[in-house]
Amino acid sequence: MPIDIPKDKWPGSIKKITLGATAAEGGTRAKSITLGGQTTLPYLHFEAPTPNSPAIAIEIKSRKPEDWSPLLAEVWGEAMNDPAKWAKKAEEAGADLIVLALMLADSPDDAVKAVKSVLSASGLPLIVWGPGQAEKDNELLVPVAEAAKGEKLVLGICEDKNYRTIVATAMANGHLIEARTPMDVNLAKQLNILITDMGLPADRILMDPTTGALGYGIEYGYSVMERLRLAALQGDSMTQLPMIVTPGFEAWKAKESKVGEGVPESWGDWKARAVHWETLTAVALVESGADVIVLRHPESVKRVKSAIEELVMA
Amino acid sequence: MQHTLTFTGENIHATITVPTNTLLADAAQHAGVDIGQPCGGQGRCGRCAVQVTLGNARRRSTLRLSPEDIAQGFALACQTVVEGDLAIYVGPQEKIERRLTTDRVVAEITVPPDYDYDQVQSIQRVHLDLAPPSLEDQTDDWSRLQTALRTQVKMEKVACSLHLLQTLSDTLRAGEWQVTAVVERNIQQPEMPMRLIEIYPGRVDEYSPLWGAAVDIGTTTITLWLVDLVSGQVKAQVAEYNGQIGRGEDVISRIIYSSKNGGREELRQRVLDTINGLLDTACKRVKVRPEDVMKCSIAGNSTMIHLLLGIPAGNIRLSPFITSVNHPPLLIGSEVGLAIHHEGTVDCLPGVASYVGADITAGVLSSGLEDSENVTLFIDVGTNGETVLGNRDWMVTCACSAGPAFEGAGVLNGMRATTGAIEEVWINSESLEPTYRVIGGGKPKGICGSGLISLLSEAFLTGVIDKAGNVNLSAKTKRVREGSHGGEYVVAWGTETETGEDIVLSRVDVDNLLRAKAAIYAGFTVLADTVGVPLESTSRGLVGGSVGKYINVEKAVQIGLLPDMEWSRFEFLGNTSVKGAYYALLDWRRRERIGDIARRMTYIELSADNSFYDAFTSALFLPHTDMTRFPSVAQALDKT
CATH class of the missing domain: 3.30.420.480 (Domain of unknown function (DUF4445))
Structure with missing residues (x-):
């Protein structure tokens, strides 16, 4: 007897947004990436296909970071001293796009130079983060946005206390922005309202709901993402945006990835554990509906990529 | 087509001829008649109301005018155009404003019409005429007094303190056996003896105050x-x-x-x-x-x-x-x-639970909710934002911590609603210059609750702050600046103030106000959800608290403190708690009803699940994250 699987029909859907501009679109990217477009919860193929696969970004820095795990330094090697080389290597490792994080030590000129060198070294769409200090972010991101006009970069990170300058320069120079809020559905929605109130169309916002690593609050992050997606599908336009999350940053902060010595022997091999941590964190978030996954280790990229392929195909 | 307009008023006599569709405010200006427009002619403040006594005028907007006002010919000069010959009466501006706000003004305290001191007051003052003792009548002083109380004023059992016994003999003799006693009936336990509070020598005028x-x-x-x-x-x-x-x-x-x-x-x-x-x-x-x-x-x-x-x-x-x-x-x-x-x-007075005390039971009594046929919402805008929903048949209540911001505490330039407090603020949407009114009319010292509510609303509508409360530092006015607590807006320059210091609204103040209004709004929305009563279905919204006399419904709705219902459904009652205490003080029957209210109220604990927190964070926004709850504010934003 054939069984009729009941299907949900949602009134809302996720907006489609495109990152990066090719020559035809007014930029220099080899290809652009389209995200979003979902009409149901993640990977419920019997209800609707997944219109656009989640994309994997690799995070690189404008200068060699001193606080990164030696495991990451080992795998990226010399390339960490030069963002252009690092970007190239990231592309080879399978990234769909690059996140370039600027550092506090960068001057506006340094920042522009780093962004330009990455843009010429790799044809992938680019996300640029400021160093994470309101004033410094604004100081660096404005000249970067101007220098890369038309590339459809994603500029970040906008927060509720500091979004005006970044949004204004994104509007003026044809870029997108990343809007981060601390794990709360209402706060995410509020920031999107503030940003669209300034006149930036919603399809130029990537929503960053913030997450925690496996064992460090991932359940909460997962549930917030799930609720954001449910609200979006129920028709709440201010949550109908693709989501970006940073499991690489979160997982490499965890003791399990960070520390190789002085931990119980039963924890096993350090490198294997660290990559597991990043991979498991990332895959859980993919399942909760993440559209962009920012990772740090090339091995994790490989594994998450194959997990995504299986999910999308199944 | 030309029309003749005649303006009259105190010291005003002017006539002018203007073409059809001239704005009344412009016509008045050309005629040399000064009509204040604090909101910059946006039809928002109602201060430019004039009375058209003869002729036709078309009102583009009647915001702030009641149907009665319109029936009497009142029109907003900045929103009304000339369509014929007119006679216009320009009243003293401030008086018009006061008149327009009368429905929001706290009523003067009137003695309950059924108050009968002899019947319902637990404290009674009685005059006694004692027979002096003699060798034949050797009754002791206290028994003599008790006998007089029993026979002359029918007070059967009266108890007395040691202190009174110590002074009794002197008092009786000083008054030459004419005395006035103050006696209390035990309203909590009527079977207990009455208690002698004081005894004075001589007679006191019956109508003199007690x-x-x-x-x-x-x-x-x-x-x-x-x-x-x-x-x-x-x-x-x-x-x-x-x-x-x-x-x-x-x-x-x-x-x-x-x-x-x-x-x-x-x-x-x-x-x-x-x-x-x-x-x-x-x-x-x-x-x-x-x-x-x-x-x-x-x-x-x-x-x-x-x-x-x-x-x-x-x-x-x-x-x-x-x-x-x-x-x-x-x-x-x-x-x-x-x-x-x-x-x-x-x-x-009796309370209900740890977080719903006698301030609320007394408030419910004085607000009349417990006696109302229709479902009524009672909100106490205080440091603890308590809400009661119900009618004469049922009442539910909850409490949430709102903080003291609406009472002017915890706000940089906040103060109580007394002389020198800015109680209302208007910001011109073009120049971003404020106009304010000070209680008592002198130089401002600070801002009280109602002033903070109107300031927050004006700053929001004019874009001085965004929906999250961030001060827009790129706004084109020198009144917006970086202060020691983040962005701030200068309401009054030091040259205008009592202290010589600038009066500002700081980012921290905005955060405190947002938290206070979000807690109160979340409290009553969760309460209404819990009992399944849609807020729109409540017939009246009663608002109590010491926020100030001229709290303005429109402003309170615009910041999302009150739900977006018809303004006329709200009533401001001022401090309902002290009013309830006053009723209880006067009348032991009303005092009993407070006890009855305490027993009848059902307390809803908001911390029992997550719904309050969710409602709170979504209300931490101007006016609210869910704009569909505030259609009138969405409209106002579209206009500006």
Whole structure:
């Protein structure tokens, strides 16, 4: 007897947004990436296909970071001293796009130079983060946005206390922005309202709901993402945006990835554990509906990529 | 086509000819008639209302005018165009404003029409004419007095303190056996003997005042009304910040402080100092002595009552949140430490639970909710935002910590609603220049609750702050600047103020106000959801609290403090708690009803699930994250 699987029909859907501009679109990217477009919860193929696969970004820095795990330094090697080389290597490792994080030590000129060198070294769409200090972010991101006009970069990170300058320069120079809020559905929605109130169309916002690593609050992050997606599908336009999350940053902060010595022997091999941590964190978030996954280790990229392929195909 | 307009008013006589569709405000200006437009001619403030006594004018907007106003010919000069010959009366501007806001003004305190001192007052003053003792009649003084009470005023059993016994013989003889006794009937236990409070030599005029005090101990503000129990009239109203504020701004921190070594006694002393200070001020105003006050009815949240009485309050804070006493017995002034008559009665009104105290039961009584046929929402805008929803058949209540911002505390330039407080603010949407009104009309000293509400709303509508409360530092005005607490907006320059310092709205203030309004809004929305009553279906919204006299519904809705219902459904009652205490002070039947209210109310604990927190964060936005709840605000935003 054939069984009729009941299907949900949602009134809302996720907006489609495109990152990066090719020559035809007014930029220099080899290809652009389209995200979003979902009409149901993640990977419920019997209800609707997944219109656009989640994309994997690799995070690189404008200068060699001193606080990164030696495991990451080992795998990226010399390339960490030069963002252009690092970007190239990231592309080879399978990234769909690059996140370039600027550092506090960068001057506006340094920042522009780093962004330009990455843009010429790799044809992938680019996300640029400021160093994470309101004033410094604004100081660096404005000249970067101007220098890369038309590339459809994603500029970040906008927060509720500091979004005006970044949004204004994104509007003026044809870029997108990343809007981060601390794990709360209402706060995410509020920031999107503030940003669209300034006149930036919603399809130029990537929503960053913030997450925690496996064992460090991932359940909460997962549930917030799930609720954001449910609200979006129920028709709440201010949550109908693709989501970006940073499991690489979160997982490499965890003791399990960070520390190789002085931990119980039963924890096993350090490198294997660290990559597991990043991979498991990332895959859980993919399942909760993440559209962009920012990772740090090339091995994790490989594994998450194959997990995504299986999910999308199944 | 040309039309002739005639303007009249006090010292105004002007005639002008203008073409069809000329704006009335422009015509007046050309005619040399000054009509103030604080909101910049946007039709938002209602200050430019004039009365068209003859002829046709077309009103593009009648915002702020009631149907009665329009029927009487009132029109907003900035929103009305000329379509024929007109005669226009320009009233004194301030008077018009006052008239327009009368529906929002707290009513003067009127004595309940059914007040009958002889029947419903528990304190009675009686004149006694004692037979002098003699060698034949050797009855002792106290028995002689008791006999007189029994035979002359039918008071069967009367108890007396040692102190009175010590002075009795002198008093009787000083009055040559003519005395006046003040006696109290026990309203909590009517079977108990009556209590002799005081005995004076001689006769006192029957209509001379007998003093009582109604007190509301708010977490932030203490209010005291001095009342003549004979006529029932309120003779003085005074208020002051609670002296405990420096030991914690909300009840929880107050409780924590009281649990520290010596903290309980210190807090008791601080609240007594404030009340006794107020008593002194009020008594001086009517030229009596605090010891002439025979009875004091006290409303306040459960924590405030515990701290006043020196009862440990620690368990209020700890699950399962149990008070020591919800309904204290009748006490006397000297044991409580109040400066009223040392034998005077202290009646602490009954509360419901740890977080719903006598301030709410008293408030419900005075608001009339418990007697209303239709479902009514009662919101107390105070440091604890309590809400009651219901009617004469059922009542549910909840409490949430809103903080003291609406009482002007915890805000940089905040103050109570007294002389010198900015009580209303308008910001011109073009120039971003403010206009404000100060209580008493002098130089401003600070901003009170109603001023903060209107300031927040104006700053939001004109884009000085965004929906999250961030000050827009790129706004084109020198009034917006980076202050020591982040972005700020200068409401009054130092040259205009009493202190010589700028009066500002800072980012921190905005955050405190947002949290306060979000807590209150979340409280009543969750309460309504819990019982499944849509807010729109409530017939009336009653708002109590010490926010200030001229709280404006429109502004309160625009910041998302009150739900977006028709403005006319809201009524501002001022301090409902002290009013309830006043009713209880006068009338033992009303006093009994407060006890009845306390028993009938169902308390909903908001911390029982996550819904309150979710409602709170979504309300931490101007006016709310879900704009569909505030259609009138969406409209107002579209216009600006």
